[in-house]
Ligand SMILES: [Zn+2]
């Protein structure tokens with residue numbers, strides 16, 4: 001499988017886009033501003049979107065994508081795009097985004113019988129079958145209900161933690177799940193550790209404690225660093241030393257995981 005990093009930044013600036021990954025061609029994981037880099041043809045091929053949580057930097061492109069591809073999908077008689085998320089996340093999206101005020105309700109457009117979007121509730125621990133891929137819903141610990149995802153490959157999974165603070169349940173699960181590559185957030189520097197704690201994100205010191213719980217050495221990619229903070233955060237991480245190979249994720253990077 002190929003994972004194309006569309007966005008891996010904690011916020012926006014020129015060259016910095018918020019969280020989104022394209023797995024192969026049909027599956028999006030989160031729908032941050034990085035989705036805007038896809039061509040109309042690429043957008044039209046997306047059949048499934050996995051959402052980690054309701055925060056704007058992860059969901060804002062769902063409705064924009066739906067708007068872009070409506071005409072094409074209807075003309076091609078394509079089924080609705082399935083948006084998979086926790087029930088609480090779906091409720092938040094319906095109430096606060098697809099409410100006819102912030103954005104139209106694309107689960108009833110262009111008509112209720114043939115909508116462009118369809119919500120599907122997931123639960124932690126559930127294994128989804130999407131196309132030929134198996135995807136497990138992982139626990140996350142954030143300020144709103146949140147999950148991560150593991151997309152299974154033949155020799156290990158691509159694991160994305162989503163936004164999360166310290167997360168013992170994740171490491172318990174990963175103890176028996178081979179990890180080919182781990183994308184984990186580090187949203188703050190160590191001098192902002194108090195902010196990291198209240199906003200349920202990680203700083204380098206917390207990241208170190210988390211990664212110590214991952215038994216086998218792994219390929220680790222850091223995401224969700226704020227624009228302008230990448231060098232500072234990555235030097236704090238490098239100064240710790242680690243059994244794992246740790247690097248900063250970059251927009252446009254493609255991760256290849258054996259099927
Ligand atoms: Zn968040």
Ligand SMILES: [Zn+2]
Nearest residue numbers: 055057058163
């Ligand atoms: Zn975020």
